Structures are given as structure tokens and as C-alpha cells.
Amino acid sequence: MAQHSKLTVDFAGLGIPPGNYALPAPGSYEDYDRLLKHFKGELALADLAPDDVRFLRSHFSEQVAEHQQVAMDYFTARVPRRFATAYPEEQASEWALGFAADRHAVKSLLLIGPTGVGKTHYAWSVLRAVAESGTQLRWQMHTAVDLYASLRPRDGEDSQSTFERIADAHLLVLDDLGASKWTEWVEEITYRLINHRYEECLPSIFTSNLAPAKLRDALGERVASRLTEMCDRIVLKGDDRRKGGAK
Ligand SMILES: Nc1ncnc2c1ncn2[C@@H]1O[C@H](COP(=O)(O)OP(=O)(O)OP(=O)(O)O)[C@@H](O)[C@H]1O
Ligand SMILES: [Mg+2]
Structure with a gap:
């Protein structure tokens, strides 16, 4: 019921x-x-x-x-051309249905694997599956680098409200975690963001091309520990698909 x-x-x-x-x-x-x-x-x-x-x-x-039309329009307006045909595999579709059914019960995902193996493609395929489910829940997708750029304090811009909008997204996809230059400010923002989502049981999809031990070094113990608890880890293996002649 x-x-x-x-x-x-x-x-x-x-x-x-x-x-x-x-x-x-x-x-x-x-x-x-x-x-x-x-x-x-x-x-x-x-x-x-x-x-x-x-x-x-x-x-x-x-x-x-x-609902499906509205959710697909939201997806189509945001998906980059390259990933517009990233179709979900069964595991990705199941995750999306779990998210649509109960967003606080679904575990976050940590997609790891080397460069070009398909992490970003996978993340977009999950977002397509979310759209296909017709859920009215809303997602945001940012590369970690763009996220930090949009949150840097600037004159006349309220970066706190931007932070809150991103931190409270029903589903947040953060692509290329650990790829940015690590400064105290980046560390603080990353910790605040991940800790907020951790505490509020808000699902996220993280991608990183760092191996787990390196990710721990790159993000620090407190962030890594939270990621371990909140995420199911999906390891993508294989060659760099870009070398195989991707357009
Ligand atoms: N399952 C797939 N089927 C078809 N094409 C794929 C698949 N996965 C990835 N690709 C293609 O391979 C290329 C690399 O994929 P993607 O950008 O997702 O890699 P990545 O793991 O995110 O790499 P990076 O670590 O450099 O960000 C892209 O052109 C993408 O469209
Ligand atoms: Mg990528």
C-alpha cells in the first residue's frame, strides 16, 4: 500500500x-x-x-x-549530447526505481574505475532511468570542479543559498570527485556537502577515477568514512573506451 x-x-x-x-x-x-x-x-x-x-x-x-513526460523533459533539457544515448542497464534501472519509491532508503552509489571506463556514462544512464520512472523528485548533476567554481565566494552572489540548493537536491550526482586541487576551502566545502547528505540520508551518486585508498588520501578520513557507510561501490573495469574510437 x-x-x-x-x-x-x-x-x-x-x-x-x-x-x-x-x-x-x-x-x-x-x-x-x-x-x-x-x-x-x-x-x-x-x-x-x-x-x-x-x-x-x-x-x-x-x-x-x-509525470514521465515532465521527468523526461527535465532530463532532455540537461543531458549533454554525448550522454543522451546512455541507456541504463538492469542494475541502474533498479536503483532508479528504488530512489523513486523511497529516496531516503536507497543507498548512494560510488562509481569508481580508471579514465574512460564509462563512469559518467553510467551516472547519466541512472538519471535517464530516474526520468523514465516518472518520479517528480529532482536531481542535479555537477562535476566536482564546476561545483567548487559555482560555490566560490564572489561579490554580490549568495554562495550559501547555492550551496543549500545543491546540498538539498533530492538526488545529487557529483562527477569526478577527488580530481580537483585540494585546498582547505575545497576540503571544507566537500565535507559540509557530504556530511549534510550523509546526515539527512539524501542519496548521491559519486564518481571518481581514484582507487579507494587514494580516494581516502585525497578526500581525508572523515569524508571517506562517510562515503564508505553511505555508498554501494560499483567498480567499472576495462579499457579506456575513448581509445577505442569513441566519437
Ligand atoms: N556502456 C557504454 N556503452 C557505450 N559507450 C560508452 C559506455 N560507457 C562509456 N561509453 C563511452 O565511452 C566514453 C568514455 O566514457 P565516460 O566519459 O563515461 O568515461 P569516464 O569513466 O567518466 O572517464 P573519466 O574518468 O575520464 O571521466 C564516452 O564517449 C562514453 O559515451
Ligand atoms: Mg567522467
């Missing part, structure tokens, strides 16, 4: 992906009282009439299609 404020709907039983949907309005269906019993948890899906189930499925399917 999925929670919908105080009312519930058996979305799984209806074959509807998890999401935040509007219930049918009273009066939109002649046996609305029976539906209401289902929403109140008093009547299981299996005990509704077949027409009730058909009505509910069609009502929510329309919203799924709308």
Missing part, C-alpha cells in the same frame, strides 16, 4: 509505479464510496469490482504518462 496523505492506494497491485498522484475526485465515479473504502484501507484491491480496478488503473496511468 502506498501512502497518499492519510489515504492509501495499492499502487503495486494496480501495476502503477510509485509516485505522488492525485486521487480521483468525488463524483468522478459512480461507486466512489467503494473506492473511498479502498483509499481508507477498509477494502483491499482484490475486493473491489473489476470496473473499479479498471477505473483506478486508467485514472493513475494518465498521471504516470504526464
Whole structure:
């Protein structure tokens, strides 16, 4: 049963992906009282009439299609041309569904592997899968270098509100962690960001081409320790795909 404020709907039983949907309005269906019993948890899906189930499925399917369109538009507007055809493998799709179902329960991902093995491609494939799920949760994707550039204090710019917007993203992808020059300021920002997401159980996808021990050296013990606890590690292996004649 999925929670919908105080009312519930058996979305799984209806074959509807998890999401935040509007219930049918009273009066939109002649046996609305029976539906209401289902929403109140008093009547299981299996005990509704077949027409009730058909009505509910069609009502929510329309919203799924709308949500998917909005989520795909968000993705299409942001994905770089090179990664526009990064399609998710099963593991990536499963992660995205877990995120859509409960963003605080899903573990973060740490994608590691040498240069050109496909880490950024993988991260974008997860974002495509997130879009395909139709979730209304929003993601942000930044390379670590760009992130630091956008957070550097500048006259007239409120870098604290930028920090909060990024730190509170429903899903944050941080590409190329550990690739930047390590200064005290970078260390502090990285720690604040990762610690915030760690404390609030907010999912992130990190990529790095540093091996775990080097990553620990590069990011420091406190950040590395949090990453270990919050992330499932995915190690990508193979050759530099760019040498294989990628366009
Ligand atoms: N699974 C894949 N299928 C097809 N092409 C891929 C795949 N993974 C990566 N590529 C292509 O290989 C090239 C390198 O991939 P990508 O940029 O993701 O590597 P990376 O591991 O992020 O490298 P770096 O560490 O330098 O950032 C890109 O052109 C990408 O589109
Ligand atoms: Mg990359």
C-alpha cells in the first residue's frame, strides 16, 4: 500500500509505479464510496469490482504518462549530447526505481574505475532511468570542479543559498570527485556537502577515477568514512573506451 496523505492506494497491485498522484475526485465515479473504502484501507484491491480496478488503473496511468513526460523533459533539457544515448542497464534501472519509491532508503552509489571506463556514462544512464520512472523528485548533476567554481565566494552572489540548493537536491550526482586541487576551502566545502547528505540520508551518486585508498588520501578520513557507510561501490573495469574510437 502506498501512502497518499492519510489515504492509501495499492499502487503495486494496480501495476502503477510509485509516485505522488492525485486521487480521483468525488463524483468522478459512480461507486466512489467503494473506492473511498479502498483509499481508507477498509477494502483491499482484490475486493473491489473489476470496473473499479479498471477505473483506478486508467485514472493513475494518465498521471504516470504526464509525470514521465515532465521527468523526461527535465532530463532532455540537461543531458549533454554525448550522454543522451546512455541507456541504463538492469542494475541502474533498479536503483532508479528504488530512489523513486523511497529516496531516503536507497543507498548512494560510488562509481569508481580508471579514465574512460564509462563512469559518467553510467551516472547519466541512472538519471535517464530516474526520468523514465516518472518520479517528480529532482536531481542535479555537477562535476566536482564546476561545483567548487559555482560555490566560490564572489561579490554580490549568495554562495550559501547555492550551496543549500545543491546540498538539498533530492538526488545529487557529483562527477569526478577527488580530481580537483585540494585546498582547505575545497576540503571544507566537500565535507559540509557530504556530511549534510550523509546526515539527512539524501542519496548521491559519486564518481571518481581514484582507487579507494587514494580516494581516502585525497578526500581525508572523515569524508571517506562517510562515503564508505553511505555508498554501494560499483567498480567499472576495462579499457579506456575513448581509445577505442569513441566519437
Ligand atoms: N556502456 C557504454 N556503452 C557505450 N559507450 C560508452 C559506455 N560507457 C562509456 N561509453 C563511452 O565511452 C566514453 C568514455 O566514457 P565516460 O566519459 O563515461 O568515461 P569516464 O569513466 O567518466 O572517464 P573519466 O574518468 O575520464 O571521466 C564516452 O564517449 C562514453 O559515451
Ligand atoms: Mg567522467
